[in-house]
Amino acid sequence: MKIFLFLPLALCMQFCSYSQHNKTSTMDSTNKNNPVYSTTDTNKVNLSEEEWKKILSPEVYQVARQKGTERPWSSPLEHIKDKGTYYCAVCGNGLFVSDTKFESGCGWPSFYQPVSKSSIISTPDNTHGMKRTEVMCGRCKSHLGHVFEDGPPPTGLRYCINGVVLDFQKAKQAEAGYNKDQEKQ
Numbered sequence: 001m002k003i004f005l006f007l008p009l010a011l012c013m014q015f016c017s018y019s020q021h022n023k024t025s026t027m028d029s030t031n032k033n034n035p036v037y038s039t040t041d042t043n044k045v046n047l048s049e050e051e052w053k054k055i056l057s058p059e060v061y062q063v064a065r066q067k068g069t070e071r072p073w074s075s076p077l078e079h080i081k082d083k084g085t086y087y088c089a090v091c092g093n094g095l096f097v098s099d100t101k102f103e104s105g106c107g108w109p110s111f112y113q114p115v116s117k118s119s120i121i122s123t124p125d126n127t128h129g130m131k132r133t134e135v136m137c138g139r140c141k142s143h144l145g146h147v148f149e150d151g152p153p154p155t156g157l158r159y160c161i162n163g164v165v166l167d168f169q170k171a172k173q174a175e176a177g178y179n180k181d182q183e184k185q
């Protein structure tokens with residue numbers, strides 16, 4: 001009888017210590033409750049909308065999974081010029097690098113080229129009485145924004161992306177130092 005009483009308590013304690021450990025190990029990540037988030041895993045992610053809803057914040061879910069659009073000029077990422085990489089905030093897939101970001105004045109973070117051809121998926125979007133090209137994440141198929149053909153050289157493209165579905169990570173200091181050393185040589 002004692003065992004039955006003890007077992008749930010022991011399980012609970014184990015679970016609690018596990019979740020606490022989990023928190024400390026991913027403290028620098030905003031995606032601690034997201035099991036599919038990875039900046040290195042390239043396997044495609046295919047979850048049900050119900051599962052996404054449990055994992056994502058309401059703001060991210062609305063844009064990424066319901067093809068929503070954040071308010072223009074609302075993203076703190078629109079104007080930053082720091083060197084680094086923009087990952088999919090839903091799954092961690094590398095999408096854009098800071099070198100291809102430009103000031104478009106459209107109200108959303110804008111890039112003229114994705115990291116690679118497979119990092120994003122483009123598909124026709126004829127909703128809202130407009131002919132546009134929707135851009136989705138190549139790994140998790142989350143809605144990111146749209147691509148227009150009025151961007152700067154060399155591509156002439158403007159990837160207009162909702163900042164809420166972007167996860168920006170600054171280039172590491174160590175790398176910056178390394179690059180400086182390379183320039184000197």
Ligand SMILES: [Zn+2]
Binds near residue numbers: 088091
């Ligand atoms: Zn993704």
